[in-house]
Amino acid sequence: xxxxxxxxxxxxLKTGQSMTLQCAQDMNHNSMYWYRQDPGMxxxxxxxxxxxxxxxxxxxxxGYNVSRLNKREFSLRLESAAPSxxxxxxxxxxxxxxxxxxxxxxxxxxxxxxx
Amino acid sequence: xxxxxxxxxxxxMQEGKNYTIYCNYSTTSDRLYWYRQDPGKxxxxxFVLLxxxxxxxxxxxxxxxxxxxxxxxxxxxxxxxxxxxxxFCAGVPILTGGGNxxxxxxxxxxxxxx
Numbered sequence: 001x002x003x004x005x006x007x008x009x010x011x012x013l014k015t016g017q018s019m020t021l022q023c024a025q026d027m028n029h030n031s032m033y034w035y036r037q038d039p040g041m042x043x044x045x046x047x048x049x050x051x052x053x054x055x056x057x058x059x060x061x062x063g064y065n066v067s068r069l070n071k072r073e074f075s076l077r078l079e080s081a082a083p084s085x086x087x088x089x090x091x092x093x094x095x096x097x098x099x100x101x102x103x104x105x106x107x108x109x110x111x112x113x114x115x
Numbered sequence: 116x117x118x119x120x121x122x123x124x125x126x127x128m129q130e131g132k133n134y135t136i137y138c139n140y141s142t143t144s145d146r147l148y149w150y151r152q153d154p155g156k157x158x159x160x161x162f163v164l165l166x167x168x169x170x171x172x173x174x175x176x177x178x179x180x181x182x183x184x185x186x187x188x189x190x191x192x193x194x195x196x197x198x199x200x201x202x203f204c205a206g207v208p209i210l211t212g213g214g215n216x217x218x219x220x221x222x223x224x225x226x227x228x229x
Binding site (some may be wrong): 018031032035040041043044045048052058080090092094103104106107109 | 169203
């Protein structure tokens with residue numbers, strides 16, 4: 001029962017480098033989300049995918065792209081990393097309907113530093 | 116657009132004391148969540164509140180929801196050191212246009228002094 005798995009857990013990038021954060025869930029959830037967490041600002045939604053084959057922008061999408069590869073996987077790509085993207089990134093998933101009281105499951109996070 | 120505000124942002128309290136964290140939200144929310152986060156860790160779900168007047172309790176924590184006042188509270192009874200963590204509330208606007216997107220408050224950093 002892995003839940004939501006994020007890789008990598010830690011990453012240091014140089015400004016201008018690109019990378020992809022991976023997220024996979026094994027709970028057959030329909031919706032998946034990417035958040036970033038910065039001190040004093042809570043979690044802010046970057047992108048989400050309400051169902052397989054769809055993606056939409058959240059509150060802070062600039063500088064990011066996403067791919068919903070299949071129902072299990074939802075990746076976040078930084079094409080040209082900037083120091084402002086230094087943050088902790090969380091992936092989450094959610095089932096449809098009243099199962100689990102509309103619960104959201106969060107991954108363990110990726111701590112990204114851009115120097 | 117749903118906005119969620121928490122207060123206080125920081126809370127230092129002694130063991131054995133009671134306190135309340137407040138969560139105000141700006142528009143009608145379908146449901147209200149409370150999460151706990153320990154330093155360097157992920158978010159742990161505490162409560163889901165689905166309707167006006169809902170009250171849920173787990174150990175020393177009790178959460179309530181007043182949809183008319185657009186207010187949720189997390190009450191801590193007889194605090195213990197193990198409750199030290201950051202607590203977040205989050206809401207989902209009714210008319211999301213799809214996605215059921217969680218909107219988070221800024222969090223309340225709780226420190227319980229021994």
